[in-house]
Structure formats: C-alpha cells, structure tokens
C-alpha cells in the first residue's frame with residue numbers, strides 16, 4: 001500500500017481521532033470474480049472519509065459488503081468492526097438498527113409516492129428529525145405533495161439523503177450522491193453533505209474531485225482489489241501526478 005507521507009496505523013485515523021469503523025482484510029467474491037482482495041482501512045469518528053478509485057474497482061461493492069448486501073452468489077470475508085464490535089455477516093436490518101444509514105447510488109425513491117410519503121416511510125424513531133432534514137433541504141418541504149418520480153435528479157438525491165437523515169445514525173454510507181447531476185446541483189448537494197457531516201460521520205464514495213476537495217478529511221483509494229493509498233484528501237489532491245495515476249483524472253480540472 002502507498003500512503004500519504006506516513007502510513008496511518010490501523011485503528012486510528014491520521015488526524016488522531018478514534019476510528020469508528022475498522023475494515024480489515026475484506027475480500028469479496030461474486031460470481032467467481034475476486035473483486036476485493038483484502039481491503040483494510042479506517043473511517044474516522046467525525047467528518048467525511050472518502051472512498052475513491054477508478055470505475056469498476058469495487059467501491060460500491062465495499063459499501064454493500066459492510067452493509068451485509070453482498071449478493072447471494074457472492075461471499076464477503078474478513079472483518080468489519082463498528083465501534084469495536086464485529087458486524088460482518090450480520091443482517092442488513094440489524095445494521096440499520098445499529099445505526100448504519102445507507103444512501104444507495106440509484107437513490108431508490110418511491111416514484112409513485114409523494115415526497116412527504118417517502119419521508120414518512122423512512123421514519124424509524126418516534127421523533128424523526130424533520131427540522132434537520134428541512135433545514136438542509138428546504139425544497140423537500142416546499143415539494144411535500146409532489147410525486148417523487150417527477151422530481152429532478154438532484155431533488156431525488158436530496159430526498160434520498162433526507163430519508164436517512166430523519167433517523168439518528170452512527171455512520172452514513174453514501175454512494176456517489178452527485179453522479180449525473182448538473183454542476184449547480186452538485187454544489188447544493190455537496191453543501192448539504194458538508195452540513196450533514198457535522199452531525200454524523202460519513203463514508204462517501206465520490207468521483208467528483210471538486211466535491212472531494214470540499215468534503216474529504218481522509219481519503220482511501222482502491223486499485224486492483226486492494227487499498228492503494230490512504231492519507232488526507234488534501235494530500236491526495238495536492239499531487240496531480242498521484243491523482244492521475246490512481247484515479248486517471250486530472251485533479252486540477254475535477255472529474
């Protein structure tokens with residue numbers, strides 16, 4: 001593994017804050033393919049840890065394995081500890097109950113239901129935090145009666161984030177929230193994520209380097225089934241040659 005300047009010891013994050021999630025030697029095989037081959041990294045107990053890598057390298061597979069969503073024709077082995085407790089292999093519903101919030105890449109809103117109905121369905125506590133959700137996404141309050149299927153991509157993303165933020169979470173796992181969005185909407189979503197991350201730590205899969213620049217505390221880069229680099233997001237983006245070799249994108253121009 002290549003690291004930014006000094007390798008961070010497993011179990012601690014580079015900023016010195018305690019590790020909330022510890023992934024160790026995570027391997028995933030699906031349909032005979034060895035997609036992850038011993039991935040190890042830590043997610044800090046505050047701020048945003050960004051998971052990066054070229055297309056198809058296994059970022060979503062990593063999030064899904066953590067959440068117990070590896071498909072039935074696959075296996076996930078290794079160790080994932082949340083606050084010191086082993087969670088790999090536990091069912092997804094138990095992990096959600098334990099405080100893992102997931103915002104999937106495809107947003108998964110109920111197109112035929114209104115915004116308010118989509119939010120109501122996501123309530124898991126007696127005191128859902130509508131104040132937080134509507135302060136982050138005022139548009140959701142204005143569009144409460146609109147069918148989710150008629151929202152723009154950015155608005156659907158905000159609904160998807162809003163649903164998970166209604167409940168208290170220990171950690172949010174968010175998969176490419178800005179994918180396919182117009183630049184202005186990307187900025188809005190990034191601003192909302194920045195504010196959300198002040199309340200709850202986030203493990204974020206993100207390819208848009210402008211968003212990474214804005215949000216990333218720590219960065220973890222996956223290549224060839226393993227962690228190829230860890231360090232701060234700032235360190236990664238300050239080195240255009242490194243960024244280009246790891247991600248095949250130009251740090252100066254974003255993605």
Ligand SMILES: Nc1ncnc2c1ncn2[C@@H]1O[C@H](COP(=O)(O)OP(=O)(O)OP(=O)(O)O)[C@@H](O)[C@H]1O
Pocket residue numbers: 030031033035053054055056057058059060061062071
């Ligand atoms: N259910 C599955 N069946 C077969 N192959 C799969 C399955 N899920 C993922 N893969 C394969 O695993 C690899 C990693 O996929 P994954 O979606 O995790 O990549 P990613 O890094 O998130 O990609 P992207 O940035 O393009 O979203 C890909 O080659 C993909 O085709």
